[in-house]
Amino acid sequence: MDAAEFSLNAPGQVIPIATQGASTVAFLPDPLPPEIPVNRHLLRAVETARAALAEFVGESRLVEDISLVTNPLQWMEAVATNRIEGTHTEMSDVLLQKAAGPSSDPTRVSSNLEVxxxxxxxxxxxxxxxxxxxxxxxxxxxxxxxxxxxxxGGETLRGRFRSSQAYIGNRAQGPASARYVPPPYEHIEAAMDNFIRYVSGEPTYSVLVDCAIQHYQFEAVHPFEDGNGRVGRLLIPLHLLAQGAIERPNLYLSAYFVEHEDEYFDLLKGVSTRGLWEEWIVLFLEAIRVTAGRSRQRVRRLLELGDIYRLRVREATRSQVALAAIDLIVRQPVVTTSQVKDHAKSSYPAAKTAMESLANLGIVNRLDSRMYRQQAWVAGQLIDEIYDV
Incomplete structure (x- = not known):
């Protein structure tokens, strides 16, 4: 990382360091809160995001079973946040591993476990x-x-702030060529104490703007040896939940950041190097606006598909087990016969017959694969339309 990248507007200190036999610089962000000019452009972005979020929260209140809102959105977040870190998994694979146990492919098992x-x-x-x-x-x-x-090797890294210098970039090229070098480890305790006071206190600007600020700050401090990006993005809905902006942990921005990955990383660094607070916050607010709208659409479609499937079942069979299976499938689109049996409080043969009837109706497909421990049934339309990132 080059000291020349940092302008006079950089909100922090550029610290010369020597690591791995190379001389470079690290960046220590200033304590929160920053001084950010509030103009009409920023205020409009705040109000637009707030309105979209309020509509999503309001519609979510009308859904009797809140898991229909939270389940698909949480699964999407888990897949998307790992995708940003370079772990590419298919939603159906992860759902299968959760329902039917690990496959016989160790590489697939490892990637799915991260999700x-x-x-x-x-x-x-x-x-x-x-x-x-x-x-x-x-x-x-x-x-x-x-x-x-x-x-x-994670046992030595789990739950502890880092005790060595970190950098973000190509390992083969070393820290001098890193995209970003966070502060030396001896600054982490003080930086994180300031961070937690900020996120747990009263809002400085507004909850949504403060959430954008805290996400930048966490990524800039980079407190852990591993997992910083994922933890930082998971903190977004938790911060909004703790501050009362949402009522359930059901707003997740990683899918938007996957779509705008270059801009996401460029503006995170742009805050550090040039103080691009407004540009970063506007992107973050747009992520909230777009995500809230898409989440509303996904929940509406999930409820609609549930009604369509129930109607098909009622027209084709009198099986109460099949109807109970639909209730389970809309909550988790990959199920085993044993899970249907337990959910419907039926016998195993009755559950199997019910799932076969759903397969005949085109609602699920049977996965006859020796890669998994149990036979699974997959609701492909639900995965494609509701769960996939």
Whole structure:
């Protein structure tokens, strides 16, 4: 990283360092809050994002079973946030591993586990906030620890702030050519103490603007050896939940950031190098606006498909087990016969017959694969229209 990249507007200190036998610079962001001029352009972006979010929250209240809102959106987030980090998985593969157990392909199992651990970390953080506990460093460490539960060598990195210099870039080229070098590790404790005071206090600007600021700050400090991007993006809905901007952890921006990945990373760095706060915040607010609208559409379509499937079943059969299976499938689009049996409180043969009838109706497909431990049934239309990133 070159010191010449940083203008006088850079909101922090450029610190000369020597690491891995090379001389370069690191960046230490200033303590929060920053001074950001508020103009009409920014205010319009705030109001537009707030209105879209309010519509999504309002419609979500009308859904009796809140899992129909949260489940698909959480799965999308888990897949998308890992995709940003270079772990490319198919939604159907991850859902299959969750429902039917690991496949016989170790590479696929490992990638899917990263997604599943992201889901666990998000659920742990949401439970923490739902219990009335504030955002805290302990919660952040716990989430990072869950993310790295299956990582090779992760035991020494889990739940601890880093104790060495990190850099973001091509490992083969070394830190001098890094895209970004976060602050030396001895600054992390103070930076994270300031960070947690900011996110758990009263809003400085507005909840949505503060959320954009805290996401930048977390990524700039880069407190962990691994998992910073994923933890930072999982903190977005948790911050909004803790501040009362949303009522459930159901607004996830990673899919938008996947679509605008270059702009996302360029503006995160642009804040550090040139103080591009307004440009970054406007992008973040646009991510909220677009995501809230898309989430509303996905939930509406999920409810619509559930009604369509129930109507097909009622027209074709009197099976109450088949209807109960539909209730399960709209919550999780990959199921096993055993899961249907348990959900419907039926016998195994009755559950199997019900799923075969759903297959005949084109609602599910049977996956006859020796790669998984159990036979699974896949609702492909639900995955394609509702779950896929």
């Amino acid at each position: 599943l651990r992201s889901l666990e970390a998000l659920e742990a953080g949401a439970s923490w906030i739902s219990e009335g506990r504030p955002l805290s460093l302990a919660m952040i460490r716990e989430m990072q620890s869950l993310l790295l539960r299956d990582a090779r």
